Amino acid sequence: MSFEKLNLIEPILRALKNEGYTKPTPIQEQAIPLILERKDLLGCAQTGTGKTAAFAIPILQLLHQDELFVKGPAGIKALILTPTRELAIQIGESFAAYGKHLRISHTVIFGGVSQRSQTDALRSGVDILIATPGRLLDLMNQRFVKLQNLKMLVLDEADRMLDMGFIHDVKKVIARIPEKRQTIFFSATMPSEIATLANTILKNPARVQVTPVSSTANTIKQAVYFVEKKDKRKLLLHLLQDRTIITALVFARTKHGADRVAKDLVQSGIRAEAIHGNKSQGARQRALSNFKSQQTRVLVATDIAARGIDVDDLSHVINFELPNVPETYVHRIGRTGRAGANGISLSFCDEEEKEFLRDIHKLIQKTIPVVEDQPYHMTHVGMPRPQPQQRSRSSFKARNNSSARNSGQQWNSRDRRERDNQR
Missing domain, CATH: 3.40.50.300 (P-loop containing nucleotide triphosphate hydrolases)
Structure with missing residues (x-):
């Protein structure tokens, strides 16, 4: 039409x-x-x-x-x-x-x-x-x-x-x-x-x-890397050696974490900036403008700051840290593969984040493939890979209610200051 x-x-x-x-x-x-x-x-x-x-x-x-x-x-x-x-x-x-x-x-x-x-x-x-x-x-x-x-x-x-x-x-x-x-x-x-x-x-x-609630687009290729927490920055630098990654949106769970990742990338010679609620409005807009124009190769963002990011032809989203609310994973990777385009989502998972990954698998009704051929693969992963299960309407509703409560508690306790900044 x-x-x-x-x-x-x-x-x-x-x-x-x-x-x-x-x-x-x-x-x-x-x-x-x-x-x-x-x-x-x-x-x-x-x-x-x-x-x-x-x-x-x-x-x-x-x-x-x-x-x-x-x-x-x-x-x-x-x-x-x-x-x-x-x-x-x-x-x-x-x-x-x-x-x-x-x-x-x-x-x-x-x-x-x-x-x-x-x-x-x-x-x-x-x-x-x-x-x-x-x-x-x-x-x-x-x-x-x-x-x-x-x-x-x-x-x-x-x-x-x-x-x-x-x-x-x-x-x-x-x-x-x-x-x-x-x-x-x-x-x-x-x-x-x-x-x-x-x-x-x-x-x-x-x-x-137009799509089932909390599903991921078929145009997005997803992969997960099991990695020790201390090796995540090394793994990120390793992946960014691939010059086919023209631009990447990297997600960190906290504002301090986003700043630290961006600083490490800059010190390693990669053009990177962070965007989050503690940045001034002018700084946030400059960072976003630089990213859209590809002057900045990597934009490191928190979830709240990223919700308005709309970048044409963004090829890669990298979850440096997995979110503890599974619906947030869907929102994050939805920054790529937009309007029918292809995209790639790469997620780092350490020992403490395995529960988050299980929740994501359950929500999206599929198991994300694991990349083992990488220099920082975590040994003794010890995590069963669940098969997708069909949920009833009642169980789906109960999960949404639980996620909403957990999500609200998460934002209200951890990001109250950021919410006030939005006002």
């Missing part, structure tokens, strides 16, 4: 052509017609499937065509809530690209930076607001943001907002916007608290799901 068959207006089709878009992804093919029919939408799709375009394109078209937009009162007509500043910036860039031939204005607000430029943009008047929850509430309380004329609400990456402790802020925002509106709700996973929130704010929603 082509974008022309989705009944999109000519200015948007022209912008999509300029961006090199030829045909919609499955989530776009399903979601765009439903949103254009002004239906509430509940979308469940893993990262990298094209969700941003799936809601940005129809929102731009509806606002362009809506008489309320042309003749109605001024003010914000569409609000997009998203968990991180990187993702907010990325969404803003998408609206700018798809709406370049339309007279529709937008701005992005997020915490961690001065609010001056953001409030100046709000005073000038905007039609679409992309925001992180904490900064939005702050500016609402200062009366810089008024949402009485809001017609459309998008909650993007709802499960990550739960993980980061933003869910209560989201509920406060929802309580202060008009009940009569169109609501679009996207989440990669559907733990119980997110499902409850969706049921509360959506009215007779259409549902779209």
Whole structure:
């Protein structure tokens, strides 16, 4: 199917052509017609499937065509809530690209930076607001943001907002916007608290799901290296001797760990930078820009900082440390193999991380192949390789509930300061 068959207006089709878009992804093919029919939408799709375009394109078209937009009162007509500043910036860039031939204005607000430029943009008047929850509430309380004329609400990456402790802020925002509106709700996973929130704010929603929850894309080749913890940095340097690895996104579990890995790589002559919540907004954007332009070969990231990273043709994701929440593994490796492209995911597993690997195997319903032909292979691995098991709906739901609780505890206890920075 082509974008022309989705009944999109000519200015948007022209912008999509300029961006090199030829045909919609499955989530776009399903979601765009439903949103254009002004239906509430509940979308469940893993990262990298094209969700941003799936809601940005129809929102731009509806606002362009809506008489309320042309003749109605001024003010914000569409609000997009998203968990991180990187993702907010990325969404803003998408609206700018798809709406370049339309007279529709937008701005992005997020915490961690001065609010001056953001409030100046709000005073000038905007039609679409992309925001992180904490900064939005702050500016609402200062009366810089008024949402009485809001017609459309998008909650993007709802499960990550739960993980980061933003869910209560989201509920406060929802309580202060008009009940009569169109609501679009996207989440990669559907733990119980997110499902409850969706049921509360959506009215007779259409549902779209393009892949099983928490599955990995078939285009991503996965492998695991058993390695002693002390040898992980040596193994990483060994792998990066392969010059076919043009760029690699490396995941560390902590901000301190990300800095340490990046420092070791730089000292070994590899162009590397770290990105995490303790970095200033300017430093984070510079690091991301350098990585996209391939001035930086390796970007070392924590999970929160990486959620907004969208890099074309990223060939490799390397899990320097395995996540202790298995769904996070799916999100991480989804940075590569996007939109049908091929990708490679390499994971390091030490003795303490074997339980994490077992959980990942159970979740993705497959066993990740082990690379034994490597100089730092851990002897006496002693880990059974479980066969994929079919889970019932009830057991799947119970696992999601457990993961959500564990994930929330993880982020709330370990990254509370980072969450505050996002505000």
